[in-house]
Amino acid sequence: MAMRFPRLGTSQLLALGVILLANWMVSPQFFDIRVQDGRLFGSLIDVLNRGAPVALLSIGMVLVIAMRGIDLSVGAVMAICGAIAASLADSHALPVVLAAALGAGLLCGLWNGFLVAVLGIQPIVATLILMVAGRGIAQLITEGRIVTFTSPQLAFLGGGSVLGLPTPVVLTLGMMALTLLVVRGTALGLMIEATGGNPRASALAGIGTKLITVAVYVWSGLCAALAGIVASADILGADANNAGLWLELDAILAVVIGGTSLFGGRFSILLAVVGALIIQAMNTGILLSGFPPETNLVVKAVVVLAVLLAQSPRLGGALAGLGVLFSRATSGGPRR
Amino acid sequence: MNFRALLLASAVSGALFSVGAQAADMTIGFSQIGSESGWRAAETTVSKAEAKKRNINFKIADAQQKQENQIKAIRAFVAQGVDAIFLAPVVATGWDSVLKEAKEAKIPVVLLDRDIDPSGKDLYLTAVTSDSVHEGKVAGEWLVKTVAGKPCNVVELQGTVGASVATNRKKGFEDGIAGASNVKIVRSQTGDFTRAKGKEVMESFIKAEGGGKNICAVYAHNDDMMVGAIQAMKEAGLKPGTEILTVSIDAVPDIFKAMAAGEANATVELTPNMAGPAFDAVIAFKEKGTVPPKWIQTESKLYTQADNPMAVYESKKDLGY
Known part of the structure; x- marks a missing residue:
């Protein structure tokens, strides 16, 4: 099945371009990239690298939201899986560490999926449970302190590089490709969109909606686990209090910026990742700009508002109308 | 077995300290906030150790970050008729x-670590707290002394925006470098007191300041952000500790590891031993009637690479940070 190219992607890519340009204006060396110890080094690489955790989360989140669900627990799942990875890193081999952390993410996803699909609890409430409890679980694992490790294999997943690209970026690209293959390479994507659009009709049409619901929450849990591993590997330790804190909101924002409706239905994985990059490009730009930190959130809010307004169909129509009026007024003169 | 040993110990200590036996018989209740941070856990551990040193029967009530739990704990301590109450107020x-x-x-x-509003009232005996403005000042003065007149561009990693500790540590550092026109803060951003944000912000500082060549020193409002910043500098091919000076606050164990490796230069301690001075004040008050000052300021000790950081790390690593 051919990959549907996002028709509505222009406004997101435009927004990303404008933000990158603005970053270049506040910091002229923004696009400079050099090689440092065998890896690419520059602000643009930072945007990709720092954006990786939210991008990973948004890959899972976009599927959940397409099913008219939401997963608030991803930040807490990050903390749990990061804590598990960091506490096992020095005593076990990397495959064991990864299996344990990803397994925990899978279990968390199963739990969410069970609550939503089998017990029929509203997704926002169902995942809120793990959002609150999950951070507590992570704190239990780390006993409230920052667990550090020295294992170079795990550290590679956060600070290493493959062909010059930071490992988190490569992992994100890999996860994105895998998800695209599974979802768009088969009829699964269509089924997700159908279920999100009208669950009852889809069930009547023979789609296993419950199974698909559980599957997307599990996938979201796995993505969160990977993001948690990356976050821990990055700081060579697990900070249960802060790892992934509020990142569920960034992931939802990334999905929404990417044009996927919270009411389910059509979705785009690529644009959700672009949404994550938009958020990170903005964060990096704020850090480079030298604005006082008190203005960070205001700047962020204004930019997000602008990006979302640009996508609003009504406002788009109104602006187009204005444009037509304007062009009539200006082109009308000489003709006379 | 343990109980018998305890009985024996108390009998022996009772015999030994029969003259000034007051302290040995004393029961003190401590309403602790909860386990909000590693420092808090270390404070609890150190308080227990200090109580043991003085043979004080010490009861700790964990309030799980809730004021109503603290109020309940204080009422329970009053009902039990303890000799004194320590309170680390959550608000x-x-x-x-x-x-x-x-x-x-x-x-x-006795208030520990934090003051209450309105402060200085006669509702409490004394408050044992650190002065976070002073901590920043100690850090600033160390930097001025270390660069010895050479021009120095400082980048600052602030704590969470709006947190009083962050505001005070910023102000204190600015006071500390006020007299030296060669030392100036060129960039200042918040790293939210976390390692991950400290690393991310430092990465962008390095890029914004010519690959780090224009940065002479980093000042972080806590050690965790500095640990992240040190990683960022290393990944950028810079040498923290030699090419770029570092000074931060808190004195958590991991910064001593970095100091032992030559990657960090200095830290100012926020001592977890608030209970020690408080015990001494209560004992003096009970035995001799000495009324302590309304505010007992704890020492903001400066540690550098010359202070045997590995030994300090060993002594601190099991405190629960």
């Missing part, structure tokens, strides 16, 4: 009525 206001109850029961209250 600054709303203590008047419960502290009045303790006062009516003639039980002195």
